[in-house]
Amino acid sequence: MNIARTRSFPGADIGSDHDLLMMTFRLRLKKTSKPKHTRLKFDLEKLKDPNVLETFQAMIGGRFAPLTIMSNDDTDIDSMITTFNTAVTETASEILGKHRQKKKPWITAEILDLCDKRRELRKKRFEPEGAAKYKEVNNNIKRCMKKAKENWIGEQCSEIEENLKKNNSKRAYELVKDLTTVKQGKVTTVQDRSGKCLTEERQILNRWTEYCSELYNHKANGDPSVLNCTQTDTEDDHPILRREVEA
Incomplete structure (x- = not known):
């Protein structure tokens, strides 16, 4: 509330013992907080490395070994489920690590680590020593981002050439479209004739129906005289070109 622009009018005749206030x-409005996701996501891209995959299989196999020697009397479904989930979660956390979202496809794990380091130095950027380290890490991130983007574009171009050599034009054009097309968000609202935004699905469908009816409902102003064909002469000056049909 702007107190400087608050004014009362005690002399206003409004038939009440209260004073008029302006x-x-x-x-x-209060911002609603969305519930946080409790599901753990791990960096499954590391499993593409054969060495990491072999280490993960060996470690998780060693933790599952005690479950195979349990007898039927000692077997409890709930305890087995808990042991299984714990073994998978601990092994994935130790070997793979948590999944970090990449907003751009060319961002590497090294760049993400530098971003984490820059986030820690952000608190000390107003200090002389902290400002120098923050600036150094920030410039290093920019250089790595530029180099990673160039390498990624080069890989995409090589893949496009390879697909064209294999006559796989569909995949090649998909890659070209991803490189050249600017992605835009989906528009869920339209405006009516007066400029009012419509958000209801039924109102949007009615507006599209109205717009298309006005767009394609036009009268053709043609010349009907072109349909009047003149009678041709039956006598042919070039009888050799006339096709004769034998009875």
Whole structure:
């Protein structure tokens, strides 16, 4: 509320024992917080490395070994499920690590580590020594980003050439489209004739129906005289070109 622009009018004749008050205030709506996802996501891209895959299989196999020697009397479904989940989660956390979202496809794990380091130095960027380290890490991130993007574009171009050599034009054009097309968000609202935004699905469908009806409902102003064909002469000046049909 803007107190400086608040004013009362005690002399107003409004038939009440209250005074008229005029003020300027701003209403702020409370932001609803979305529930956080409790599901753990691991970096499964590391499993493409044969060495990491072999290490993961060996470690998780060693943790599953005690489950295979358990007798039927000692077997409890709930305890086995808990042991299984614990073994998988601990092994994945130790070998793979948590999955970190990449907003760009050319971002590497090295760049993400530098971003984490820059985030820690952000608190010390106002200090002389901290500002120098923060600037150094920030410039290093920019250089790595530029180099990684160039390498990724080069790999995409090589893949396009390889697909064209194999006559796989569909995949090649898909890669070209991904490189050249600017992705845009989906528009879920339209405007009516007066410029009012429509959000309801039924109103949007009705507006599209109205727009298409006005767009394609036009009258053709043609010349009907072109349909009047003149009678041709039956006598042919070139009888050799006339096709004769024998009865």
